[in-house]
């Protein structure tokens with residue numbers, strides 16, 4: 001029994017994979033293949049946590065105090081307020097969490113597994129012990145796997161070991177291989193046979209048996225290390241720190257207001273004199289701290305991500321939502337992103353038709369299964385071209401079996417296959433004829449060729465003939481065709497057929513040129529529009545491609561990327577030092593014949609010029625560039641490795657989707673600004689109103705219950721409804737915004753809105769008090785009337801303030817109108833319903849009062865318009 005058979009036996013499986021019944025049994029026995037996630041709080045705990053807050057605790061103390069002075073109504077109302085606050089906070093947090101969870105499930109890993117003798121794709125969490133798993137370049141290893149097949153397999157284990165150099169793995173077992181060591185040994189002889197969960201394949205492919213899953217895998221045993229904490233985004237940090245600053249100011253002011261009020265009572269401290277000032281101070285603190293801000297922010301980001309996911313872009317990091325809006329340069333692949341990646345050979349210049357078609361057929365990794373074409377679109381187009389000329393892969397491959405492939409990669413820009421043609425000569429002696437077939441970038445192929453085959457006549461490839469080929473190539477590349485050069489050579493040797501043949505780099509040298517094929521890959525219709533949208537939005541689009549510069553330029557012109565910009569090739573780039581490159585980097589629109597490694601340099605140079613750069617990629621080699629970019633964008637069809645490195649995944653590979661996401665990012669950013677402005681200006685307005693009243697020795701214009709009511713409005717539905725406003729009409733017609741949301745303009749805007757509210761409220765309040773004679777010591781009736789007007793005016797300010805914060809948009813936001821209307825109706829009830837009048841200490845208002853309120857309220861409308869003018873000029 002071979003070692004591999006023993007391994008299969010040990011895990012009670014076979015090369016055809018597990019049967020369904022067995023899978024079910026094992027899934028029950030071993031559980032899911034997941035690394036335990038950070039423990040989630042139970043909803044009840046999340047709800048209770050809403051009350052563990054210094055402000056809430058102070059409010060509860062105030063409620064108890066109110067009860068003891070016999071003011072049980074106040075005490076009940078405060079409890080209701082606390083409860084409503086808790087419910088709002090809970091709903092926000094819960095919704096945000098649910099939205100995030102949904103997104104996580106969208107980006108969960110998959111695995112290719114053999115079951116019932118069929119290769120299928122399943123979610124990686126459904127893998128179990130004994131499953132046969134296939135892995136290939138770019139895959140993330142879904143469990144610990146011991147190899148039973150491998151070819152050129154190299155694995156990056158840095159997630160496990162921190163070692164960045166890829167490790168070779170193979171399935172060649174020595175006869176004395178000790179099976180008992182598999183799960184425990186740190187022996188190198190074992191390690192080189194196992195592909196570990198969470199590492200990634202950088203080269204080759206393999207097949208293996210799952211030996212450990214989930215928390216039992218090697219990475220699972222050190223899983224605490226990989227639990228990536230959800231780090232806060234800069235915006236979340238900024239807002240948290242703004243909240244802290246305001247909170248601190250508020251506390252100082254509350255203490256101050258409390259002392260002033262106590263002073264007016266001659267500092268007599270008993271429960272009757274202390275309760276009211278205490279309640280005022282506490283409710284002021286509640287109103288002054290934007291405690292709802294972080295929750296609304298998270299919810300807005302999460303809902304934004306959900307919306308984007310529906311649009312085919314999956315955001316992996318919250319940060320990307322913020323950064324997208326300020327993106328200034330979008331670097332994009334050509335093939336598949338700007339074009340359809342559906343190629344058709346439309347032109348050819350074949351020097352030897354027979355040889356050329358043979359290369360097209362055999363040096364090709366595509367195939368047709370059940371009428372479906374599988375494989376690289378370039379290969380598929382070439383195969384179809386050969387088939388149209390009666391060259392069929394299956395039958396030809398029987399005669400010329402492939403013995404080796406030197407794979408295509410975006411750095412080599414060519415692929416080569418080696419075939420053996422076995423013939424028996426008359427004496428029965430075996431005679432091997434080795435064929436080397438190669439196709440790739442024409443200029444590279446030409447460099448590898450020493451001869452050219454003109455319909456069977458093989459002559460040296462001199463300058464004149466070379467020029468002819470290049471001329472042919474230009475004709476095709478200039479009409480936007482992707483061109484491949486075809487070449488071959490034959491090694492005739494009296495080799496024993498069974499003899500192992502070793503190949504070196506030499507096989508790709510001294511080739512014979514056989515022709516050119518040109519294929520069309522039509523640009524995506526939407527791409528042109530999307531590029532135009534970027535242009536008006538002040539976003540530069542840069543195409544980065546491995547393709548030929550003329551093909552790239554032709555497509556670039558067609559789509560509108562290349563106008564007066566420069567084209568740079570990968571080798572041009574190599575010839576520039578950093579200073580020279582920095583000088584021109586912002587003028588380059590197209591990079592052609594680029595190596596993936598060069599993308600990092602491009603990103604860094606652009607970032608050096610203060611750009612926010614988004615970069616697309618799909619291959620293993622693109623990962624560093626994706627990580628370095630401000631927004632790394634992986635293609636949905638790309639490798640796990642690229643997706644893992646990216647901030648965002650574009651599921652339909654479409655450039656237009658990237659632009660849609662930028663638009664969505666801008667919208668979200670705008671909306672965040674809206675509710676920040678709305679909430680914080682109200683905070684400032686409330687603080688200023690109360691502190692000024694205290695300083696002027698006036699009775700405080702709002703009582704605690706009223707302050708709490710204002711607070712619910714601010715943190716609740718109206719603020720949230722601003723988070724889901726539609727996009728501004730000019731959203732893609734203005735340049736990207738740089739810098740923070742809380743820059744000096746927006747801050748002064750916020751502060752001035754707060755000041756206007758405070759002045760207006762106090763002015764009207766003073767006027768109303770003055771009607772009764774003594775401003776500082778009004779009669780109870782006058783005081784209640786004045787307070788009701790001041791309170792209602794402040795609420796009306798919030799409504800106008802919310803209207804000011806709205807978008808100039810064509811999109812409807814019914815939620816906004818419902819929230820505003822509900823707030824207003826509630827305010828009317830509070831003012832006119834007798835039993836609510838009792839609770840809120842309000843009185844019915846007359847027409848004149850409303851005229852005053854609306855006129856005073858409208859002032860904020862005007863002042864805001866003026867502020868916007870000034871900011872636009874600034």
Ligand code: ADP
Nearest residue numbers: 335378379410413414415439440441545546547
């Ligand atoms: P891009 O995706 O930017 O178009 P690629 O890295 O896919 O660039 O391809 C770069 C170059 O590699 C192509 O211009 C072509 O010359 C060569 N190439 C691409 N696909 C194949 C293939 N299937 N066989 C041979 N050569 C290829």
Ligand code: MG
Nearest residue numbers: 335336410546
């Ligand atoms: Mg490509």
